[in-house]
Every structure is written in structure tokens, then in C-alpha cells.
Amino acid sequence: MKIYIHTKFQESIYQQFRDGLEPKYEVIFGDGEVSESLKEQFLTCDICYGNVPLDWLNTSSQLKWLQLNSTGLDPYQQLTEYQFQLTNLKGFFGQSVAETTLAGILAVYRRIDELTRLQTKNEWVGTPIRETLHLLHKAKVVILGSGAIGLKTKQLLSGFECKTTVLNSKTISQLADYLPTTDILIATLPETKETIGLINKTYLDMLKPSALFVNVGRGSAVDESALIEILKEEKILGAVLDVTEIEPLPTESPLWNLPNVLLTQHSSGGWAEESAEKVVFFLNNLAHFEKGEELVNNVDLVKGY
Amino acid sequence: MKIYIHTKFQESIYQQFRDGLEPKYEVIFGDGEVSESLKEQFLTCDICYGNVPLDWLNTSSQLKWLQLNSTGLDPYQQLTEYQFQLTNLKGFFGQSVAETTLAGILAVYRRIDELTRLQTKNEWVGTPIRETLHLLHKAKVVILGSGAIGLKTKQLLSGFECKTTVLNSKTISQLADYLPTTDILIATLPETKETIGLINKTYLDMLKPSALFVNVGRGSAVDESALIEILKEEKILGAVLDVTEIEPLPTESPLWNLPNVLLTQHSSGGWAEESAEKVVFFLNNLAHFEKGEELVNNVDLVKGY
CATH class of the missing domain: 3.40.50.720 (NAD(P)-binding Rossmann-like Domain)
Known part of the structure; x- marks a missing residue:
């Protein structure tokens, strides 16, 4: 053989x-x-x-x-x-991707990205950064996709006492009901006919100003132009993107330089x-x-x- | 009145x-x-x-x-x-400090600090970074201090199925037994006569090469010179330091520029x-x-x- x-x-x-x-x-x-x-x-x-x-x-x-x-x-x-x-x-890859999901959310909430940039410059900011931090405690989270990544992410959030809803292909029609009160929207969707472009401008516009968007599924699930627009206009808190429409992300993509975006470069599946x-x-x-x-x-x- | x-x-x-x-x-x-x-x-x-x-x-x-x-x-x-x-x-401050503790650990394990630096340079690294990532899943964690921070941190780790041991003033004498197999050592100690200098060179030298040290208590609890030495020589994976002996951290401190150190600038208590x-x-x-x-x-x- x-x-x-x-x-x-x-x-x-x-x-x-x-x-x-x-x-x-x-x-x-x-x-x-x-x-x-x-x-x-x-x-x-x-x-x-x-x-x-x-x-x-x-x-x-x-x-x-x-x-x-x-x-x-x-x-x-x-x-x-x-x-x-x-x-x-x-x-x-469930555990690994779920861990990068938590790492990304907490990096935005606890400003690890900004603290890293300050460290590069030997710059102490201390107290003033405190009032820009957020707590994940009891956050309302919606996870799209009930595969291994979605379920593992829900498990990792449990210690933070988050109110987590998992929507799959059978329940996705309820998404619009949840979005206006969602603190964190996490897409863990595979690429199928049904998921391509699913997270469209209409849905993104329903997110509140303090909302965080996370995509650890496939870049094709989201209307990337619409996402870039609301991030530029700071209509939401930010985005953690492990995946994008085109990978490697082209050098000219505005996503690189948006201060409210954290790019994890499709590394989430690795360990x-x-x-x-x-x-x-x-x-x-x-x-x-x-x-x-x-x-x-x-x-x-x-x-x- | x-x-x-x-x-x-x-x-x-x-x-x-x-x-x-x-x-x-x-x-x-x-x-x-x-x-x-x-x-x-x-x-x-x-x-x-x-x-x-x-x-x-x-x-x-x-x-x-x-x-x-x-x-x-x-x-x-x-x-x-x-x-x-x-x-x-x-x-x-229990919840807040515990969340920065998790954010810091996950930032090191999932390389959020390095990914942030790459993003600053519009630099795609992608796949090669994957084999440098670690999982928090089932890690052996020792938390020093059984106050609100220690207990909240233990709770946040529960979803990751970590094997967490909390040592307080009554059980601290067991520390040496745990250190050689500890993946993450988290100090959440207040400053008292007993805690000043507690984490000395002898203890630090017992940590394994893949160990991560986190201090979200008081900088005085650790022998900072000994810590800097083992970090410089890469004898442990790294350190997440919310607190240091002197705060604000002096510009000339080597801690600023060690690539295996993440400084959160005493921000952990804030939200x-x-x-x-x-x-x-x-x-x-x-x-x-x-x-x-x-x-x-x-x-x-x-x-x-």
C-alpha cells in the first residue's frame, strides 16, 4: 500500500x-x-x-x-x-481558533494593541488609558455558526459570564432581532452558498456604537467594503479579523491602518x-x-x- | 455634615x-x-x-x-x-484585573503583540507565525493570592480547562513543589511584609523554559533584577507585567525593549x-x-x- x-x-x-x-x-x-x-x-x-x-x-x-x-x-x-x-x-482547529478569538476580543477591550505600540516607544501612559478600557464581563455575544469553533468560543466565554447566543443555519433568520443589543458579533462561518455575503451592510448598520465585530470563519461571509466604511466612520468600536476577502491581505487595503482593527493574519488555527x-x-x-x-x-x- | x-x-x-x-x-x-x-x-x-x-x-x-x-x-x-x-x-478591581491577566496571557500565547507590530508595518506573515503560537487549553496555572483578583482569574480560566492552583499565605510554602511543572505563574499579591521580594531568584530559576510569568499584584513581590536576567537569557517564555518596582517605569528600564515582555502599565484595574x-x-x-x-x-x- x-x-x-x-x-x-x-x-x-x-x-x-x-x-x-x-x-x-x-x-x-x-x-x-x-x-x-x-x-x-x-x-x-x-x-x-x-x-x-x-x-x-x-x-x-x-x-x-x-x-x-x-x-x-x-x-x-x-x-x-x-x-x-x-x-x-x-x-x-476549534480550540485554537476560539483562543485567538478571545485573545483578540480581550486585546481590544483591554487595549493590548495600544499598550504594545506604546511599549515600542518606551512611552508610559498609565492612568489615562484606564477609562478607555472595557470589560467582557456579562457582555451580550452572538456567535454565527455552531461548529467546533462556535461552541468552543462559547465555552471560553463562560467564565466571563457572557450572555452568549449561537445562531446556525436554522436560526440565522433571528439575527436582526439580536444585533441592536449585541456587544460582540463573532462570525465562525464556513464558506457555503448560504454564507457568502451573509453579513451585509444592512446587518452591519444595525450594530451599536460600542459593538465589536470578529471574523474567524471566512472573509467571504462579510461585505468587506461596508465593514471598512463603518470602521472608518467609527460607527462601531472595532473589528478583529483573522480572515479577509483576499489573503494575504493586499498592502493597499485600508484595513492595515485602521486603528480600530486588529488583524491576526489567518493565524488563529495554529499552535x-x-x-x-x-x-x-x-x-x-x-x-x-x-x-x-x-x-x-x-x-x-x-x-x- | x-x-x-x-x-x-x-x-x-x-x-x-x-x-x-x-x-x-x-x-x-x-x-x-x-x-x-x-x-x-x-x-x-x-x-x-x-x-x-x-x-x-x-x-x-x-x-x-x-x-x-x-x-x-x-x-x-x-x-x-x-x-x-x-x-x-x-x-x-477583581474582574478588571483578571480580564487584563487573561488578555495578557492570550496576547503572548496567540502572539497578539507581534501581530500588532506587523500590522503597523503593513506586513503579512501568515502561516509561519502559526507554529510559534501556544494554547492555554489545559495549562497548569499557579495563582499567588486568594483575594478577589486571584479567584476571578481562576474563574476566567475555567472555560480553558486549566489546572489551576491558588496559593495563599497559608499554603505558599508549597510553591517550590509546583514551579518545575507550572506553565503560568500569576502573582496577585498585595504589598505586605511577607510578600516583598517573595518571588526571588531561587523561585524564578525553577520555572521551565516554556513558562510565562504574570504580575498584576505589586511590583515589590518580585526580584526585578533576577526577572530581567532570566527574560534576557530567554530562560522562560516571557512575562506580562502590570506592575513594576518603580512606576511609572523609568525610560531606561530594560523591560521596555525585551521582546518577551508585555507591559500593561498598571492599567489592569481600569474600565x-x-x-x-x-x-x-x-x-x-x-x-x-x-x-x-x-x-x-x-x-x-x-x-x-
């Missing part, structure tokens, strides 16, 4: 794959590269880890299982017919042990595969999740 | 005092100033809000109750004899409604005073708390 590891990792992670795989497996490391010769090797493999180019999949007949290196499914939704099992990393735990996840799923058991995080591309 | 308000507040807060006080009270606002004529006015007052100079108290015979504007008691521990009741703001809620606290205590009831946060200077 041959396994193709497409994702580029550090050498220590490749060694972790080797150590974890029985000798019966032949393993090929593509190191993130795309070439005709690598594609040919891929086409001889039974199992693949990583997000290979879409056209490799269209011509594969040997592949029995593809484990994605992501929660997101794009561009694989475009596959109309496929014979292999497909699994993703759904839930894998030091991220790669090592991906190997553990894969090897665990491989054990299920060997026994003919159902795989963890099986994806149905027709349903889209 | 005459009330002297020593603390400098905004005019809206003075108005809140006026609105909350019955006409039978004459109220004098000292606006934080110190002069002979203000001292004379103070000496005619029955009640005082705010931390007046120590020598004003030594000569007062009219004063029946002094409500401090702080939790800390210094320099009033030096009063050997006093006839008035003394109350402080113990517990008042937008801080002053307004102090007035509410005072007026509530005044109602107790009028009825001859026990005051909230009565301090015994002999005991020191």
Missing part, C-alpha cells in the same frame, strides 16, 4: 509519519511541490494526506482515501464524481503542536481505514460538509 | 456625587490638589473620599470615616493611632465605568454609615488588611 504525503512539513514531522507507519506502507513525501513526475507518483498511491491539486484527483483511479489538511473543502466541491473516501480536519497532532489524527484514521471502519470526519461533497 | 472628595475625577463624576448626596451634606471637591488651604478645609470634614496625604490624617480630629480610592493601604500602614473608620476598595462605580460604592457605604451599620471593606491597619 502506498501513501502520498502532499503537505509540506518540517523533517521532524516526516519522521513522525515514518515512525508511525508499519513497514507494509510505502510512503512518498511530495513536500508541497506540484510537478508532472510527482503527479505520476501520486497516481500510484492508495491513500493521500494533503490538499493536492484538483486535476490530480480528476485523473486518479487508484486513490481510496484522501485526508485533507484543512477544514475547508474548496476547491473540492467542484468534484462531480469521485470514488475515494474524503475526510477533512473538521473540529481540529506549536499543530503539525504533530495532524499526524496523530491521520494515523488514528488510518487505523480505522485498515479495519474497514468508518473514518473520522467523512465528508459528503454533495451536502457540502 | 461635611464630605471632602480628594480624588480628581471628571466633572460628570462630581455631578454624580452631588446628585447622590442629600442636601444635608456639604461637599468639597479637592480635585486631587494638595495645599494648606485645602488641608484646612479637609480638617473641618467628617467624611473623606480619596487618598489624602498622610500628614493631613495625623492632624485631623474631626474625621469619622475615610474611604480610600484604592485597594492598597500604603502609606497608611504608618498610622499608629487613628480615631476614624477606614475602608478601602478591596475586591472592586470605562470605573469612576462611576466608585461613586456607587461610596454612596452605598454612606447609607451604612448613616445607619450606624458596619461599613463594607472595613480595614484594620494593625492586621494590615
